[in-house]
Amino acid sequence: MVTAVGFGDRKGKGNGGVERVCCELVRGDVNGGDRERMEAGDDWQLTERIRASARSGKGDPFAAAVRATRMAMIITDPRRLDNPIIYANDAFLRLTGYTRLEVTGRNCRFLQGPETDLDTVARIRAAIRSEQDVSAELVNYRKDGSTFHNALFISPVHDEDGTLLFFFASQLDVSERHALAAERDRTRTALDANALLLGEIGRRAGNDLQMISAMLTLQSSNSRDPAVRAALAEAIGRVEALGALYRQPVPADESEGHDLADLVREIAVTRVEASGRDDIALAFDLAPYRIRPRAAGPLALVVNEAVSNAIRHAFPSRAGTLTLRVVREGEDLIVTVEDDGVGLSTTADGSFGTTLTDVLSRQVGGTSRVRPRDPAGTAVEFRFPAEPIRA
Numbered sequence: 001m002v003t004a005v006g007f008g009d010r011k012g013k014g015n016g017g018v019e020r021v022c023c024e025l026v027r028g029d030v031n032g033g034d035r036e037r038m039e040a041g042d043d044w045q046l047t048e049r050i051r052a053s054a055r056s057g058k059g060d061p062f063a064a065a066v067r068a069t070r071m072a073m074i075i076t077d078p079r080r081l082d083n084p085i086i087y088a089n090d091a092f093l094r095l096t097g098y099t100r101l102e103v104t105g106r107n108c109r110f111l112q113g114p115e116t117d118l119d120t121v122a123r124i125r126a127a128i129r130s131e132q133d134v135s136a137e138l139v140n141y142r143k144d145g146s147t148f149h150n151a152l153f154i155s156p157v158h159d160e161d162g163t164l165l166f167f168f169a170s171q172l173d174v175s176e177r178h179a180l181a182a183e184r185d186r187t188r189t190a191l192d193a194n195a196l197l198l199g200e201i202g203r204r205a206g207n208d209l210q211m212i213s214a215m216l217t218l219q220s221s222n223s224r225d226p227a228v229r230a231a232l233a234e235a236i237g238r239v240e241a242l243g244a245l246y247r248q249p250v251p252a253d254e255s256e257g258h259d260l261a262d263l264v265r266e267i268a269v270t271r272v273e274a275s276g277r278d279d280i281a282l283a284f285d286l287a288p289y290r291i292r293p294r295a296a297g298p299l300a301l302v303v304n305e306a307v308s309n310a311i312r313h314a315f316p317s318r319a320g321t322l323t324l325r326v327v328r329e330g331e332d333l334i335v336t337v338e339d340d341g342v343g344l345s346t347t348a349d350g351s352f353g354t355t356l357t358d359v360l361s362r363q364v365g366g367t368s369r370v371r372p373r374d375p376a377g378t379a380v381e382f383r384f385p386a387e388p389i390r391a
């Protein structure tokens with residue numbers, strides 16, 4: 001039995017493009033011998049009229065678009081046994097690797113396989129049963145057994161009386177997006193593992209620095225020589241300044257960097273506490289700035305030298321305030337340690353600390369400068385080109 005079906009004719013006006021879809025299809029009964037005839041390719045073809053319209057170029061433009069689009073599309077007939085495919089466009093055949101003859105008359109589940117998610121299939125089944133739109137992503141299999149991620153959209157087509165006529169579906173191969181997402185997940189997992197490892201290394205380095213500091217403290221307490229004790233106290237200060245780096249959250253990679261403001265604050269607080277001087281106040285004016293881990297070590301040490309110097313020399317017998325600033329000036333980043341103490345004459349020029357400061361400043365492409373501060377005291381200024389040290 002063969003019946004001609006024109007989608008547009010059945011649906012009337014105002015129902016959007018789908019009704020006008022396609023072509024007329026010559027329908028046969030899917031059962032028994034009809035199915036064999038179908039598979040032989042006799043009945044399941046565009047009618048001569050549609051072919052002619054396609055040839056003449058005067059056919060329904062929407063039908064032509066469905067045939068020619070790169071988006072895979074099929075139509076199934078729910079009034080036939082097992083809702084078989086009655087039309088598949090070329091893009092569907094290219095996507096799945098089957099011929100038109102191999103797909104027509106079959107339910108689309110032949111695309112499914114072991115990796116297809118059964119819950120998704122159940123959701124599709126329920127939507128089809130209740131004649132609802134459904135979109136889903138699921139693993140499908142090509143004829144050659146290879147898989148692809150199919151972003152499937154199925155829509156029922158009803159006539160104006162609400163009778164279900166067809167299901168219309170589009171299939172989009174989204175395998176690339178899935179592969180990218182999987183790659184992103186793998187990268188994230190690797191980064192997480194890296195961060196864990198870095199955290200652990202950081203903790204161990206921090207512990208080692210604490211141990212060095214404790215040993216130097218012990219050594220210092222065993223010495224009666226004030227010069228030895230002073231030298232050891234300086235060394236302890238430097239070790240603790242580096243330790244501040246590991247008390248900050250360890251940056252997962254170079255691009256995260258250390259928070260310079262936190263680093264400067266922590267070093268200053270630690271140094272003043274270690275001095276036992278409760279008459280030295282601290283003030284901060286710190287612009288937020290992240291610096292590369294490689295720059296953080298030298299910067300921690302130069303700030304430590306300046307703060308230690310100020311505590312030692314600026315306030316011999318009186319209270320005072322230490323002000324620490326981080327500002328951006330044009331291309332430069334400026335870290336300043338200012339005291340309102342007794343003034344320049346007390347700074348220890350030519351000392352190991354000064355040499356260390358010069359060497360470390362140069363290491364990060366910067367310079368250091370000591371100048372009198374108005375109205376009183378001294379300012380030590382470190383100027384670095386901001387970009388190279390910025391995280």
Ligand SMILES: Cc1cc2nc3c(=O)[nH]c(=O)nc-3n(C[C@H](O)[C@H](O)[C@H](O)COP(=O)(O)O)c2cc1C
Pocket residue numbers: 074075076083107108109111112121122124125128138140150152154155167168169171
């Ligand atoms: C128009 C239409 C297109 C469909 N396209 C696909 C498809 O591309 N891939 C797929 O796995 N299932 C597709 N399905 C779903 C299956 O044909 C079937 O409905 C689903 O497997 C649930 O039914 P079942 O539990 O009887 O298999 C489509 C269904 C319809 C109605």
